[in-house]
Amino acid sequence: MKEPIALAVLARLDRAQIERRLGNCPRLPSLGSINGVLRELLDADQCFTSQIADVIRRDPSMTTRLLRMVNSVYYGLSTPVSSIEEAVFYLGVRQIRRLAVLTPVIEDLQRLAGASRFPWREFWRHCIGTAMMTREILGDVQPNSDEEDYVAGLLHDVGKIVMGAAFPEYFDQVQLRMAGAPADLLLVESGILGIDHCELGALYLESHKLSAVTIQAVRFHHAPKRAGSDARIVAAVQVADLFVRHARIGNSGNPAEVTAEDWMEAEGWDLLFPAESEARALARANMERSLERLSTILEGLV
Numbered sequence: 001m002k003e004p005i006a007l008a009v010l011a012r013l014d015r016a017q018i019e020r021r022l023g024n025c026p027r028l029p030s031l032g033s034i035n036g037v038l039r040e041l042l043d044a045d046q047c048f049t050s051q052i053a054d055v056i057r058r059d060p061s062m063t064t065r066l067l068r069m070v071n072s073v074y075y076g077l078s079t080p081v082s083s084i085e086e087a088v089f090y091l092g093v094r095q096i097r098r099l100a101v102l103t104p105v106i107e108d109l110q111r112l113a114g115a116s117r118f119p120w121r122e123f124w125r126h127c128i129g130t131a132m133m134t135r136e137i138l139g140d141v142q143p144n145s146d147e148e149d150y151v152a153g154l155l156h157d158v159g160k161i162v163m164g165a166a167f168p169e170y171f172d173q174v175q176l177r178m179a180g181a182p183a184d185l186l187l188v189e190s191g192i193l194g195i196d197h198c199e200l201g202a203l204y205l206e207s208h209k210l211s212a213v214t215i216q217a218v219r220f221h222h223a224p225k226r227a228g229s230d231a232r233i234v235a236a237v238q239v240a241d242l243f244v245r246h247a248r249i250g251n252s253g254n255p256a257e258v259t260a261e262d263w264m265e266a267e268g269w270d271l272l273f274p275a276e277s278e279a280r281a282l283a284r285a286n287m288e289r290s291l292e293r294l295s296t297i298l299e300g301l302v
Contacts (some may be wrong), residue, residue: 010170012194019203021166026112027208052096053084062103065293065301066091072299101147102301105154109161114166116171118253124302125250129294133240136290137283140230143273149233152217155210156237160253161202161211167182167193172227178255185254186222198222224268226302235268242266243287249295 056062063084070087071080081087088096106124113120136151164171170193177188186196193200202219213230217237220227227234242263245252264284273280276285 010173010192011166013170014194018167018193018195018200021091021202022162022200022207025162025204026165030143033135037124048084049088051292052088053095056088056096059103061107062099065103066096066099069095069301070299072301073293073296090118097147098131098150101151105151106302109158112165114165116168118164118171118175119251121302122251123157123160124254125298126244127157127250128243129247129249129298130156130237130240130299131152132297133287133290135237136287137236137239137272138233141236148211148213149230149236151211152214152233152249153237153240155201155205155214156217156221156241157197157201157252158204159197159199162200163189163193163197164206168202175253178253181211182256185256231271238268239263239266239272247291247294249298287302 057067066084066087067081070090071077074081074090091099106128110120110124131150131153135147135150138149160171163174171190174185174189175220177183177192178185187200189196195203198219198221202215205215205218213233216227216230217234219238220234221241224231224235224238239253242258244250245254246258246260246263269280273283
């Protein structure tokens with residue numbers, strides 16, 4: 001017979017204790033200060049591949065991720081891509097912009113997570129997949145020239161990272177409890193720590209002055225109807241999160257199964273499309289068609 005999982009007895013923390021610990025967490029990099037030169041090049045009406053390549057070369061980590069990504073996506077090329085200019089040509093400026101957002105954020109959050117026991121590589125795959133699908137969903141609903149929705153999708157589960165960094169003993173107990181038997185993750189977190197990962201992540205980002213829409217996505221991605229004026233972006237994050245979990249891409253830290261009905265009937269769809277419609281059906285079909293491409297891109301990124 002399988003031995004029961006032993007759970008430590010930890011005292012739930014009150015809001016003041018939680019906020020004191022949060023205050024000791026290292027700061028996230030300012031998303032607004034991501035390589036301004038690169039963003040200027042990407043936003044320009046005309047930009048030269050050589051100029052973009054010069055900027056990318058200043059960041060060895062971005063260079064490595066860029067070349068790995070292009071060779072993963074275009075694995076059928078007779079000769080692997082080794083030139084940054086060639087990689088930019090293949091991927092296009094949109095993917096480069098997202099890479100510029102992704103690289104420093106993931107690296108700093110990984111340092112924040114530290115050595116806590118958790119499959120972080122698979123977690124990043126979940127977060128990046130959610131970011132990409134958030135952008136794809138909104139592309140069917142509204143034009144958007146910036147990367148705000150992508151960032152919202154990328155950071156939607158930041159509270160889990162913060163919990164692992166600032167409350168490691170509680171984080172471990174949550175993971176043990178979830179591994180023991182199916183349960184509602186938010187209720188388990190609140191019962192053990194005194195706060196769930198959504199509210200914890202939102203508090204952390206508020207203290208670091210991130211954008212309102214990103215904070216709303218973190219706080220309400222399980223309940224987008226509560227997100228007010230940012231509800232559409234938050235709804236897209238909810239649907240993307242459920243879809244990526246249903247597809248078993250990465251590890252969100254929530255082992256509960258997500259069925260096809262769960263993601264296809266999520267409340268976020270009603271905010272994105274007022275009623276069942278051809279547009280909603282088309283958006284769902286587009287997401288399913290993107291699945292193979294998404295998995296390939298993630299192999300190159302993480």
